[in-house]
Amino acid sequence: xxxxxxxxxxxxxxxxxxxxxxxxxxxxxxxxxxxxxxxxxxxxxxxxxxxxxxxxxxxxxxxxxxxxxxxxxxxxxxxxxxxxxxxxxxxxxxxxxxxxxxxxxxxxxxxxxxxxxxxxxxxxxxxxxxxxxxxxxxxxxxxxxxxxxxxxxxxxxxxxxxxxxxxxxxxxxxxxxxxxxxxxxxxxxxxxxxxxxxxxxxxxxxxxxxxxxxxxxxxxxxxxxxxxxxxxxxxxxxxxxxxxxxxxxxxxxxxxxxxxxxxxxxxxxxxxxxxxxxxxxxxxxxxxxxxxxxxxxxxxxxxxxxxxxxxxxxxxxxxxxxxxxxxxxxxxxxxxxxxxxxxxxxxxxxxxxxxxxxxxxxxxxxxxxxxxxxxxxxxxxxxxxxxxxxxxxxxxxxxxxxxxxxxxxxxxxxxxxxxxxx
Amino acid sequence: xxxxxxxxxxxxxxxxxxxxxxxxxxxxxxxxxxxxxxxxxxxxxxxxxxxxxxxxxxxxxxxxxxxxxxxxxxxxxxxxxxxxxxxxxxxxxxxxxxxxxxxxxxxxxxxxxxxxxxxxxxxxxxxxxxxxxxxxxxxxxxxxxxxxxxxxxxxxxxxxxxxxxxxxxxxxxxxxxxxxxxxxxxxxxxxxxxxxxxxxxxxxxxxxxxxxxxxxxxxxxxxxxxxxxxxxxxxxxxxxxxxxxxxxxxxxxxxxxxxxxxxxxxxxxxxxxxxxxxxxxxxxxxxxxxxxxxxxxxxxxxxxxxxxxxxxxxxxxxxxxxxxxxxxxxxxxxxxxxxxxxxxxxxxxxxxxxxxxxxxxxxxxxxxxxxxxxxxxxxxxxxxxxxxxxxxxxxxxxxxxxxxxxxxxxxxxxxxxxxxxx
Numbered sequence: 001x002x003x004x005x006x007x008x009x010x011x012x013x014x015x016x017x018x019x020x021x022x023x024x025x026x027x028x029x030x031x032x033x034x035x036x037x038x039x040x041x042x043x044x045x046x047x048x049x050x051x052x053x054x055x056x057x058x059x060x061x062x063x064x065x066x067x068x069x070x071x072x073x074x075x076x077x078x079x080x081x082x083x084x085x086x087x088x089x090x091x092x093x094x095x096x097x098x099x100x101x102x103x104x105x106x107x108x109x110x111x112x113x114x115x116x117x118x119x120x121x122x123x124x125x126x127x128x129x130x131x132x133x134x135x136x137x138x139x140x141x142x143x144x145x146x147x148x149x150x151x152x153x154x155x156x157x158x159x160x161x162x163x164x165x166x167x168x169x170x171x172x173x174x175x176x177x178x179x180x181x182x183x184x185x186x187x188x189x190x191x192x193x194x195x196x197x198x199x200x201x202x203x204x205x206x207x208x209x210x211x212x213x214x215x216x217x218x219x220x221x222x223x224x225x226x227x228x229x230x231x232x233x234x235x236x237x238x239x240x241x242x243x244x245x246x247x248x249x250x251x252x253x254x255x256x257x258x259x260x261x262x263x264x265x266x267x268x269x270x271x272x273x274x275x276x277x278x279x280x281x282x283x284x285x286x287x288x289x290x291x292x293x294x295x296x297x298x299x300x301x302x303x304x305x306x307x308x309x310x311x312x313x314x315x316x317x318x319x320x321x322x323x324x325x326x327x328x329x330x331x332x333x334x335x336x337x338x339x340x341x342x343x344x345x346x347x348x349x350x351x352x353x354x355x356x357x358x359x360x361x362x363x364x365x366x367x368x369x370x371x372x373x374x375x376x377x378x379x380x381x382x383x384x385x386x387x388x389x390x391x392x393x394x395x396x397x398x399x400x401x402x403x404x405x406x407x408x409x410x411x412x413x414x415x416x417x418x419x420x421x422x
Numbered sequence: 423x424x425x426x427x428x429x430x431x432x433x434x435x436x437x438x439x440x441x442x443x444x445x446x447x448x449x450x451x452x453x454x455x456x457x458x459x460x461x462x463x464x465x466x467x468x469x470x471x472x473x474x475x476x477x478x479x480x481x482x483x484x485x486x487x488x489x490x491x492x493x494x495x496x497x498x499x500x501x502x503x504x505x506x507x508x509x510x511x512x513x514x515x516x517x518x519x520x521x522x523x524x525x526x527x528x529x530x531x532x533x534x535x536x537x538x539x540x541x542x543x544x545x546x547x548x549x550x551x552x553x554x555x556x557x558x559x560x561x562x563x564x565x566x567x568x569x570x571x572x573x574x575x576x577x578x579x580x581x582x583x584x585x586x587x588x589x590x591x592x593x594x595x596x597x598x599x600x601x602x603x604x605x606x607x608x609x610x611x612x613x614x615x616x617x618x619x620x621x622x623x624x625x626x627x628x629x630x631x632x633x634x635x636x637x638x639x640x641x642x643x644x645x646x647x648x649x650x651x652x653x654x655x656x657x658x659x660x661x662x663x664x665x666x667x668x669x670x671x672x673x674x675x676x677x678x679x680x681x682x683x684x685x686x687x688x689x690x691x692x693x694x695x696x697x698x699x700x701x702x703x704x705x706x707x708x709x710x711x712x713x714x715x716x717x718x719x720x721x722x723x724x725x726x727x728x729x730x731x732x733x734x735x736x737x738x739x740x741x742x743x744x745x746x747x748x749x750x751x752x753x754x755x756x757x758x759x760x761x762x763x764x765x766x767x768x769x770x771x772x773x774x775x776x777x778x779x780x781x782x783x784x785x786x787x788x789x790x791x792x793x794x795x796x797x798x799x800x801x802x803x804x805x806x807x808x809x810x811x812x813x814x815x816x817x818x819x820x821x822x823x824x825x826x827x828x829x830x831x832x833x834x835x836x837x838x839x840x841x842x843x844x
Binding site for chain 2: 066068069070071076097099100101102103104105134135136137138240241242243244245318319320321324325327328330333334335337338339340341342343344354355357367369370371372409410411413414415417418
C-alpha cells in the first residue's frame with residue numbers, strides 16, 4: 001500500500017477529504033476480485049472483457065442507469081432481472097455496446113449473465129451486465145464467452161488494473177482510484193473503476209463506473225449514498241449534451257472489513273464524503289478527457305426558481321458557442337447571456353424590462369443586471385486560459401442553485417467524431 | 423427584369439412554385455425604397471447600416487421575434503412601441519447587437535427609431551429597429567446616426583443590394599431574392615433580404631429577414647401568412663441549437679401593385695405559396711451557410727405523439743454526434759438512436775422491451791424496430807456524401823409529424839467560434 005506519486009484529487013473543485021488517504025490506484029477493496037482479458041472484440045486487440053466478483057454472499061449494492069428512452073440490452077436486462085440491492089458480480093465488455101440490437105441483443109445480454117454465473121458461482125440475478133462500444137452491431141458471442149472464461153481463470157485481488165483497462169474505449173486519462181477512509185468505527189477501503197471520455201457518447205464513450213467498498217452496510221444505505229453522489233457527480237457533467245444508451249453506475253459493499261456503517265452516523269457521513277469526492281473527481285476526469293478538451297468549465301447558477309437555475313446551468317454547459325469560446329480561451333460573456341435567454345424563453349410574453357442577469361467569470365463581474373461591467377480584459381483573458389474556468393450566474397430570487405461541469409468544444413472533437421465510423 | 427442566371431430555388435426540398443417567376447435578386451417590390459451604407463461599425467469597413475422605407479402610408483405588416491428570455495434592446499423596443507400591423511420602415515445595423523446593454527441600450531434603440539423617423543418622415547411607431555452583431559457592447563451612436571443620415575440620402579428603388587449587404591455579419595452566401603407571382607387578380611412582386619449563419623435553433627432561427635410585397639392586403643392577412651410561413655421555415659432549422667437575442671422577421675405589404683389579396687381566395691393561397699417557398703429556401707440557405715457547413719440534413723419524424731416527434735426531430739437536429747457524422751459523410755445511425763433515446767427519456771420507468779424505432783437514411787432502411795437492417799453500406803456512404811441528406815425516423819403510433827433542417831458540425835465552426843472575440 002503505497003501513496004500514489006501524484007494525487008488522484010486534481011481539481012480545485014473537489015479536493016481530498018480530511019479522513020481519506022490514497023492507496024495504489026489499482027488496489028481493490030477487501031472481498032473483491034477482478035480480471036480483464038483480451039477477447040478479440042476491440043479491433044486494437046486491447047483488453048475488452050472484464051469480470052468483478054464479490055466473494056461475500058451478503059454483498060449489498062445499488063445501481064443507476066441511463067435515462068435514455070432507447071436503452072441498450074444490458075441496461076434493460078440488468079434493470080429487469082437483477083436484485084439491484086444484492087449485486088455480487090459485474091460482467092462487462094468494451095468494443096460493442098449491444099445497443100439497438102433488438103431481441104437477439106437481449107438474449108445475448110442474458111447469455112453474458114448466464115456465462116458469468118456459470119464461471120463465478122454467483123446466481124444470475126446477482127450479476128449486472130454492462131457493454132460499451134459501437135451501437136447496432138450484434139455482440140460476437142464466441143469472443144464474449146471466451147473472454148468471460150478467461151476472466152474466471154484470472155480473477156484476483158490484484159486484478160483491478162486489468163479490469164479497469166478492459167472497460168475502457170476511447171479514454172485517454174486513467175480513471176481508477178483506491179482510498180482508505182478513517183471512520184469512527186474503523187478503517188474501510190473504497191475503490192472505483194470508471195470509463196467515459198466526454199459526457200457520454202462521443203465515439204460512444206458511455207459512462208460506466210463501478211465503486212466497491214469493504215464497509216458493512218445495508219442495501220438502503222448503498223442506495224442513499226449512491227443516489228446522493230450520482231446527483232452531485234455524473235449527473236452534473238456535460239461534454240456534448242448527448243446521452244448514452246449504456247450508462248451504468250454500480251456501488252457494492254462487501255462488508256469484508258467488518259466495519260459497520262449504520263444510517264445517520266458519523267461513519268455514514270464520512271464514507272459518503274469519501275465516495276462523493278471519488279465520484280466527483282472521476283466525473284471531472286471524464287469531462288477533462290472529453291475528446292479534444294483543453295479546459296473544463298464549471299457553471300454555477302443561483303436564483304429563486306429551482307427549475308430555472310437547472311435549465312440555465314444545462315443550457316450554458318451544452319452551448320456550442322460557450323464551449324468554443326472556452327476552447328479559444330475567450331471570456332465571451334455575450335454567449336452566456338444568449339444561452340441564459342435560450343433557457344428562459346419568453347414565448348410571446350413581452351417583459352417590460354429584460355430579466356436582470358449577473359455574470360462573473362473567475363470571480364470577476366462582467367455583467368450586472370444584464371448590462372456589461374467594465375473589467376480588466378487582459379487579466380480575465382489570462383484567467384480563462386487556465387485548465388479550469390468558473391462561471392457564476394445570478395438570476396432574480398434566492399434559495400435555488402445548480403451547477404454543471406463541462407468541456408470545451410474544439411477541433412479534436414470534430415476530427416474524432418467526423419472520422420469515426422460505425 | 424432579367425431572370426437570375428442560376429435559380430434561387432436550389433434545394434430539392436423546396437422548389438419554385440408554378441406561378442412564381444424569378445427577377446433579379448436585388449430588385450424590390452413596388453412602393454419600397456432601400457439603402458445600405460458603411461458607417462464604421464463593422465471593423466471591416468463594410469456596409470453596416472440599412473434603411474428600408476415603404477412610400478405608401480397604408481402599408482400593412484406583421485413581425486415575429488426571438489423567443490429568448492434575454493431579448494436585445496431593439497427587439498424589446500419594437501415589440502413594445504411599434505404598431506406591428508403597420509410597420510412602414512425598418513432601420514437596421516450590423517456589427518453590434520445592442521444586446522445585454524441595459525437601459526442605455528433601450529434608449530439607444532429608441533434613438534435609432536427617432537433618427538430613422540426624422541430622416542424618412544415615417545412616424546416612430548411605424549419603424550421597426552433591428553441590430554445584429556456583438557453582444558454586450560454599447561451601440562456607437564455617432565456612427566449609427568451618420569449611417570441613418572447616409573441611408574436617407576441614398577434611399578432608392580435600386581437600393582436592395584446595398585440594404586441586403588448592410589444587414590449581413592458572418593454570412594458567406596447571398597440571401598436575397600425577388601420573384602413575381604401570378605395571381606388570378608393580377609401580378610404581384612415579393613422581395614426578401616435575409617441574414618443568418620450561426621446561433622440558429624429550431625425554436626426560432628437566429629436571423630433577420632425582411633419580406634416585402636406590393637400586394638394589397640390587410641394586416642390580418644399579413645399575420646396569417648407570416649405566422650404560417652415562419653412555422654414552416656425559420657422555426658424548423660438548426661445550425662447549433664442556439665437562440666439569438668435579436669431574431670426578427672418582418673413582412674410588409676405596400677399595396678402599390680393595386681392587386682388586392684382577400685382572405686380565403688386563390689390569390690391568398692398562391693401568394694402564401696410563394697412567400698412560403700421564398701422563406702423556406704432562405705431558411706435552408708441559412709443552414710447551408712451555417713458556420714463551416716458542408717452538408718444540410720433534413721430529419722422527418724413520424725409517430726403518434728405530437729410532442730414526442732417534435733422533441734425527437736430537434737434532438738437529432740441538435741446532436742453534435744449526428745452533426746459531426748454528417749460532416750464526415752458517415753451514415754452512422756447508432757448516433758441517431760442515441761439522440762432519439764435522449765429525447766424520449768424513460769426516467770425511472772423500465773420499458774419491458776425497447777421502443778420500436780425505424781430509421782431510413784436517403785430512403786434506405788438501416789434500422790427496423792430498434793435493430794440494425796442489412797443494407798448496401800457503400801451505396802449509402804455515397805448517398806450521405808452529397809449536399810443534402812434526408813433522415814426518416816418512425817416511432818410507434820400515427821398522425822403526428824415533425825421535420826427539422828440542420829447543418830453539420832465541422833472544423834470551420836470551431837475555427838470561426840473559437841477565434842471570434844467579443
